[in-house]
Amino acid sequence: MNRITHYLPLIFFIFLIIGLFTFLDNEKSDLRSVLLDKNFPDFSLSQLENQEIVTKNDLVELPSLLNVWATWCIACRVEHPFLMRLRNESTINIYGLNYKDDRSKAINLLDQIGDPYEFSIFDHEGILAIDLGVYGAPETFLIDKRGIIRVRHVGVLSPEVWEEKFNGVLNNLKEDEQ
Amino acid sequence: MHPLRKQRLYVVLSILLGTVIAALLVFKGLSENINLFYSPSDLQNAQINAQIRVGGMVRKDSIIRVENSLRVSFVITDFEKDLVVNYDGILPDLFSEEAGVVVKGKINEEGIFVANEVLAKHDENYMPPEVAKALKDKK
Amino acid sequence: MIAEIGHLLLIGSLVTSFLAGFSPLLRFLTKDDFFYGIISPLNNLVFLLIFLSFVSLIYSFLVDDFSVTYIANNSNTLLPVYYKLAATWGAHEGSLLLWILCLCFWSTSYFFLNRKKDVEFVALTLSVLNQIIFAFIAFTLFTSNPFERLLPIAPFEGADLNPLLQDFAFTIHPPLLYLGYSGLAVPFALSLSALISKKIDSIWARDARLWSLLSSGFLTLGIVLGSWWAYYELGWGGWWFWDPVENAAFVPWLISVAMFHSLIVTERRGLYKNWSILLSILAFAASILGTFLVRSGILTSVHAFVLDPERGVFILAIFAYFTLGSLIFYSIKNNKFPGRSTYNMISKEFGFLLNNILLVILAISIMFGTLFPLIYEAIYDGEQISVGAPYYEVLILPFAIALSFLQGVGLYLSWSSTREFNFLNRVLIESFSLFIIISLLVFLIFGTLNWGAFLAIAMFSWIISGNFIDMVYQSSQVKELKSVLLRRLGMISAHLGTAFLILGVGIVTTFSLEREVVLQKGESYQLGSTNFVFKEIRESKGLNYSVQSAGIEVRKGGLVDEISAEKRSYLSSNQIMTEAAIKPTLLQDYYVTLGDHVGDGKWSFKLQIKPFIRWIWFGAILIALGTFVSGFRQTKRL
Numbered sequence: 001m002n003r004i005t006h007y008l009p010l011i012f013f014i015f016l017i018i019g020l021f022t023f024l025d026n027e028k029s030d031l032r033s034v035l036l037d038k039n040f041p042d043f044s045l046s047q048l049e050n051q052e053i054v055t056k057n058d059l060v061e062l063p064s065l066l067n068v069w070a071t072w073c074i075a076c077r078v079e080h081p082f083l084m085r086l087r088n089e090s091t092i093n094i095y096g097l098n099y100k101d102d103r104s105k106a107i108n109l110l111d112q113i114g115d116p117y118e119f120s121i122f123d124h125e126g127i128l129a130i131d132l133g134v135y136g137a138p139e140t141f142l143i144d145k146r147g148i149i150r151v152r153h154v155g156v157l158s159p160e161v162w163e164e165k166f167n168g169v170l171n172n173l174k175e176d177e178q
Numbered sequence: 179m180h181p182l183r184k185q186r187l188y189v190v191l192s193i194l195l196g197t198v199i200a201a202l203l204v205f206k207g208l209s210e211n212i213n214l215f216y217s218p219s220d221l222q223n224a225q226i227n228a229q230i231r232v233g234g235m236v237r238k239d240s241i242i243r244v245e246n247s248l249r250v251s252f253v254i255t256d257f258e259k260d261l262v263v264n265y266d267g268i269l270p271d272l273f274s275e276e277a278g279v280v281v282k283g284k285i286n287e288e289g290i291f292v293a294n295e296v297l298a299k300h301d302e303n304y305m306p307p308e309v310a311k312a313l314k315d316k317k
Numbered sequence: 318m319i320a321e322i323g324h325l326l327l328i329g330s331l332v333t334s335f336l337a338g339f340s341p342l343l344r345f346l347t348k349d350d351f352f353y354g355i356i357s358p359l360n361n362l363v364f365l366l367i368f369l370s371f372v373s374l375i376y377s378f379l380v381d382d383f384s385v386t387y388i389a390n391n392s393n394t395l396l397p398v399y400y401k402l403a404a405t406w407g408a409h410e411g412s413l414l415l416w417i418l419c420l421c422f423w424s425t426s427y428f429f430l431n432r433k434k435d436v437e438f439v440a441l442t443l444s445v446l447n448q449i450i451f452a453f454i455a456f457t458l459f460t461s462n463p464f465e466r467l468l469p470i471a472p473f474e475g476a477d478l479n480p481l482l483q484d485f486a487f488t489i490h491p492p493l494l495y496l497g498y499s500g501l502a503v504p505f506a507l508s509l510s511a512l513i514s515k516k517i518d519s520i521w522a523r524d525a526r527l528w529s530l531l532s533s534g535f536l537t538l539g540i541v542l543g544s545w546w547a548y549y550e551l552g553w554g555g556w557w558f559w560d561p562v563e564n565a566a567f568v569p570w571l572i573s574v575a576m577f578h579s580l581i582v583t584e585r586r587g588l589y590k591n592w593s594i595l596l597s598i599l600a601f602a603a604s605i606l607g608t609f610l611v612r613s614g615i616l617t618s619v620h621a622f623v624l625d626p627e628r629g630v631f632i633l634a635i636f637a638y639f640t641l642g643s644l645i646f647y648s649i650k651n652n653k654f655p656g657r658s659t660y661n662m663i664s665k666e667f668g669f670l671l672n673n674i675l676l677v678i679l680a681i682s683i684m685f686g687t688l689f690p691l692i693y694e695a696i697y698d699g700e701q702i703s704v705g706a707p708y709y710e711v712l713i714l715p716f717a718i719a720l721s722f723l724q725g726v727g728l729y730l731s732w733s734s735t736r737e738f739n740f741l742n743r744v745l746i747e748s749f750s751l752f753i754i755i756s757l758l759v760f761l762i763f764g765t766l767n768w769g770a771f772l773a774i775a776m777f778s779w780i781i782s783g784n785f786i787d788m789v790y791q792s793s794q795v796k797e798l799k800s801v802l803l804r805r806l807g808m809i810s811a812h813l814g815t816a817f818l819i820l821g822v823g824i825v826t827t828f829s830l831e832r833e834v835v836l837q838k839g840e841s842y843q844l845g846s847t848n849f850v851f852k853e854i855r856e857s858k859g860l861n862y863s864v865q866s867a868g869i870e871v872r873k874g875g876l877v878d879e880i881s882a883e884k885r886s887y888l889s890s891n892q893i894m895t896e897a898a899i900k901p902t903l904l905q906d907y908y909v910t911l912g913d914h915v916g917d918g919k920w921s922f923k924l925q926i927k928p929f930i931r932w933i934w935f936g937a938i939l940i941a942l943g944t945f946v947s948g949f950r951q952t953k954r955l
Contacts, residue, residue, distance in 0.1 A: 006591070006647065006648050007648045009595060009598075009599070009644050009647070009648075010641065010644035010645060010647070010648050013602070013640050013641060013644060014641065017633065017636065017637045017640070017641070019691075019692075019695075020609070020633055020691075021630070021633055022695075023691055023694075023695060024613065024629045024630055024633060072476070074386065074389045074390055074475075074476055075386065078386075100276075124276055125235060125238070125276045126235075127257055130257075181659040182659050185659050185660060188662050188667065189670060192670070192671060192674055193674055196674045196675060196678045197678060199715065200678045200679070200681075200682050200712075203682070203711060203712045203715065204682055204685060204686070204708075204712065206711065207686070207707065207708035207709075207711045207712055208686070208689060208704065208708060210707065210708075211704060211705040211706075211707045211708040211711075212689075212693070212702045212703075212704060212705070213702060213703045213704075213705055214700070214701075214702055215700075215701040215702060215703065231703065243913075243915065243916075245915070245916055246835055246915060246916060246919055247835055247915070248833050248834075248835060248912070248915070248921050266833075267833050267923075268833055268910065268912035268913070268921050268922075268923050269912075269913070271552075271884075271892075271893045271894060271895050272892075272893075
């Protein structure tokens with residue numbers, strides 16, 4: 001009798017840990033599974049600079065990146081130089097998604113440090129961001145020629161991440177077109 | 179009865195008694211105090227006049243205050259359905275248009291949400307997971 | 318440069334703590350005592366390295382090194398120096414470093430106080446502590462490094478410390494709380510050493526009790542500060558929200574209290590050895606589980622640090638390793654410590670057992686309520702719920718009543734068995750004197766007999782009279798009273814603190830008044846017997862914010878005082894913070910929050926009167942003091 005009761009706490013905690021782990025796992029896959037290999041969602045928002053309405057149909061330069069950024073996002077500054085490089089070397093087109101930001105501050109920032117984007121979508125309310133499953137900034141998506149999301153990266157886009165996650169897929173896409 | 183056994187009996191009885199009382203309290207407490215969470219589109223499933231929570235984004239230009247009182251109304255949305263919320267009281271600091279918010283209260287017969295509590299999180303760039311999830315699930 | 322040094326020091330401490338933590342394995346394999354002896358110096362080295370690493374982080378904050386991501390995210394050139402220091406532990410990464418520093422402090426203190434003791438035992442204890450340190454350093458280095466650089470372009474300005482955290486109480490709240498949380502690792506380590514080396518006696522019990530008391534004391538202080546801070550900073554007048562993060566501190570606290578009570582029996586009677594060991598494991602497990610809940614993002618909370626399931630997995634792994642590991646040892650090795658003596662139902666042993674049962678069941682129920690939303694979501698496929706405060710309030714009341722009753726009566730119990738006649742006699746004298754006190758107090762203060770007040774005062778009087786009458790019985794002459802008091806100072810202070818705490822909670826819950834009103838300049842509002850007058854609105858500037866403040870005059874009886882309720886706008890982040898106006902007095906707090914400008918000179922206000930609220934924190938501080946006094950007394954006996 002005594003021996004069994006002594007094993008009870010252990011058994012209880014095993015179950016507790018399995019439960020918590022499963023829960024965490026579900027949270028993680030929720031985070032990741034969104035929209036990969038699905039169509040880029042429809043939207044109708046204004047452009048950052050000139051307030052003209054843009055929709056999904058205006059994303060014409062495909063394949064391209066969609067980069068989620070904001071003036072309040074410090075880490076976005078880290079990847080900014082690399083984004084500029086991608087643009088200057090014409091590696092790939094980049095659309096910006098200005099997320100929950102102040103319009104004039106955002107425009108000023110781009111004037112200050114440089115604008116790597118074809119144009120930025122001004123998503124003040126985060127409507128498109130929600131559709132994309134965006135959790136915060138920075139995040140970067142790779143959209144292929146047919147408007148399908150192929151890669152999603154949460155966090156800073158560094159040269160290493162570009163090589164590992166994006167470049168390979170991009171090359172495969174180019175081959176497929178041949 | 180052998181003293182050791184008697185002692186064990188008391189111990190076991192005490193533990194049992196304590197656990198049973200706790201279990202009763204837990205069941206009673208939980209059944210009366212679980213607040214279900216809905217997004218504005220889910221509300222057709224909600225009970226009228228039951229205490230619930232609803233989360234969404236405050237629509238731009240929807241905040242209307244009644245002159246010289248604390249009564250205010252605003253619209254929250256999950257971009258599929260809107261919900262009009264009436265509240266009588268001081269709104270929290272981080273409450274603003276185009277921000278995520280959770281309101282606690284009841285839906286009345288006219289479909290208007292009468293809030294007794296308005297909660298806004300401490301980070302303006304943070305959306306409560308429940309709200310984000312509910313908004314995501316809409317698609 | 319300094320940040321790199323800090324980073325390197327952290328890596329160094331990772332290696333050193335690993336060596337210290339797993340050295341006993343080498344000893345086991347080689348049978349060479351060198352591997353025991355090396356652990357203490359390694360442990361002390363870890364402390365030094367971590368300390369220096371922490372200093373480098375502080376330094377980087379003070380010189381505004383915004384090339385470090387963590388500093389850029391949490392500081393600002395306009396931030397006052399004091400808050401730059403506190404910003405070090407203002408967010409996840411830095412606070413982890415603080416936690417580790419606290420644990421190192423404990424392990425080194427343990428070393429210093431036990432230098433002349435049994436080498437094997439000390440070595441084992443330190444190695445367990447270092448394994449924990451290692452786990453947390455690994456977690457910090459690999460997922461939450463505060464020294465990461467933001468290159469190549471460093472921002473010239475930081476994002477600023479969250480205005481909510483720019484406050485004195487909040488800056489010392491984490492260090493105190495972490496000292497409490499990490500301190501629970503020491504009894505945990507002591508238990509494991511006892512299980513492994515099969516040494517458990519009254520000296521072990523006294524040691525374990527010492528560290529449990531100290532950790533518990535810090536937890537108490539940390540929780541009190543959190544409550545007090547929430548009260549005046551969040552602007553709603555609430556002081557406890559049953560928020561998952563608050564529960565995450567309350568549960569280990571309850572278990573730690575059960576633990577140091579159980580250890581009294583172990584020390585004096587050699588009983589409950591296995592149970593004390595189990596409690597120390599549960600206390601530490603609760604502490605780590607709390608860390609997990611707060612930092613993994615699975616629970617919504619106003620306190621939530623970080624939304625990151627990846628990090629959550631790491632902490633869960635740490636939790637699993639230490640909890641399951643220790644419980645495996647516990648299950649296999651514990652029946653070597655049978656307790657053989659018997660005791661009556663009316664005895665101190667049984668009284669302590671009841672105390673433990675009540676505390677532990679309460680702790681489990683609170684934890685259950687905290688985790689229930691997760692369970693519900695899992696069962697009902699994604700449906701989100703929250704467990705409201707009433708659940709906890711309904712739950713805790715019977716336990717509080719039972720525990721108060723027990724505390725008052727417990728002192729009359731003797732070890733093994735109590736002369737029933739004496740016991741009944743004292744209880745009746747007590748209940749008699751008690752009843753007089755209650756009725757008088759309730760009637761005098763409130764003029765009516767109200768159930769809430771009655772219950773609160775009953776519990777209060779019961780505990781006070783129990784302690785007092787016991788002191789009287791312990792001393793055969795009046796002049797002995799003082800020495801009895803001094804001898805039992807810790808316990809008396811803590812128990813009295815509990816009485817004041819319960820009284821405060823009961824009264825403030827039953828008799829609080831609140832109203833939200835709109836006032837014109839010069840207008841007044843009468844709440845209860847207090848008059849609140851809105852005098853004027855002023856604009857001014859602080860160091861890093863601009864502010865609108867409303868002068869409110871509070872009038873009650875002969876008291877006339879002006880307090881100001883503010884709305885601050887922080888310059889760097891544009892966040893708006895409400896600073897409540899509070900007038901504290903002995904018997905109640907007057908609490909005013911400024912709302913919005915409702916139109917042409919009219920402002921909204923929330924007016925509150927909170928009777929006896931200070932007694933809650935006063936009581937809790939008494940508890941902490943008593944706990945520390947008892948704890949430090951044990952160190953003298955080492």
